[in-house]
Amino acid sequence: MTRLALPASVPGRVMLGVRFACGAASWFAPKSTMRLLGMEPDRAPETIYVGRLFGTRDAVLGAGLLAARGEARRRWWLLGIACDVSDALAGIVGARRNQLPKNAAVRTLLISAGVVGAGLGAWALAAEDL
Amino acid sequence: MVSGLAARRALGVVRLVNGGLTLAAPRGFMRAVGIDPESNRAAVWALRMFGVRTVLLGLALLTPRSEEELDRTVREAVYIHASDTGAALLAGLTGDLPRRTATTATLTSLLNTVLSVMARRRP
Numbered sequence: 001m002t003r004l005a006l007p008a009s010v011p012g013r014v015m016l017g018v019r020f021a022c023g024a025a026s027w028f029a030p031k032s033t034m035r036l037l038g039m040e041p042d043r044a045p046e047t048i049y050v051g052r053l054f055g056t057r058d059a060v061l062g063a064g065l066l067a068a069r070g071e072a073r074r075r076w077w078l079l080g081i082a083c084d085v086s087d088a089l090a091g092i093v094g095a096r097r098n099q100l101p102k103n104a105a106v107r108t109l110l111i112s113a114g115v116v117g118a119g120l121g122a123w124a125l126a127a128e129d130l
Numbered sequence: 131m132v133s134g135l136a137a138r139r140a141l142g143v144v145r146l147v148n149g150g151l152t153l154a155a156p157r158g159f160m161r162a163v164g165i166d167p168e169s170n171r172a173a174v175w176a177l178r179m180f181g182v183r184t185v186l187l188g189l190a191l192l193t194p195r196s197e198e199e200l201d202r203t204v205r206e207a208v209y210i211h212a213s214d215t216g217a218a219l220l221a222g223l224t225g226d227l228p229r230r231t232a233t234t235a236t237l238t239s240l241l242n243t244v245l246s247v248m249a250r251r252r253p
Binding site: 060082 | 173180182183187196217225
């Protein structure tokens with residue numbers, strides 16, 4: 001049986017909370033989550049399904065962190081950082097191609113969320129939160 | 131009978147291919163499964179976020195660093211694909227996805243769930 005261990009650092013705990021919160025919100029309340037992010041799920045209902053697929057994977061990234069210790073946890077931090085960097089890049093590409101909501105504040109929030117996530121992960125890793 | 135190792139490798143490759151396609155060519159992927167990317171622009175962005183997670187979880191499944199990590203990633207795989215199956219079924223029932231797309235997505239996720247259960251077998 002795997003023993004679960006919360007990250008010791010503050011950025012690590014925040015990141016873990018964000019993974020589970022985003023994952024649960026995207027799965028159990030995809031429409032509200034999308035509206036909160038400036039999207040229109042009623043006009044594009046396919047995004048609800050994609051949101052649920054995303055939510056599961058985000059929560060699993062959190063579960064991986066929670067269940068791993070030592071070098072295995074380092075790997076989960078790196079996987080999370082790679083996801084967040086990719087999210088930020090996807091946000092930039094999406095904004096350039098007009099695939100994100102038009103509201104500038106929402107666009108900035110969506111892109112910066114990836115940057116902040118990657119920063120928190122890197123901070124936890126630098127603090128040797130293993 | 132498919133061995134646990136073969137099932138794990140197959141599932142890892144499926145994740146790399148699916149994740150890679152949705153990350154690199156989300157619009158082409160959407161057209162292939164019957165969704166119009168022009169009227170669902172936000173889905174293109176969301177699909178990329180799904181894609182990167184799928185690729186990285188595929189890598190974790192294919193390259194475990196220890197027996198303990200292997201056990202955990204294989205166990206998590208069952209939850210991931212069972213959850214995907216539920217999401218596809220729900221999308222079909224609520225009309226969020228066209229019926230044909232929802233059926234394909236449900237069957238594909240169900241197959242992945244079966245593979246992930248088989249991947250738990252040890253020689």
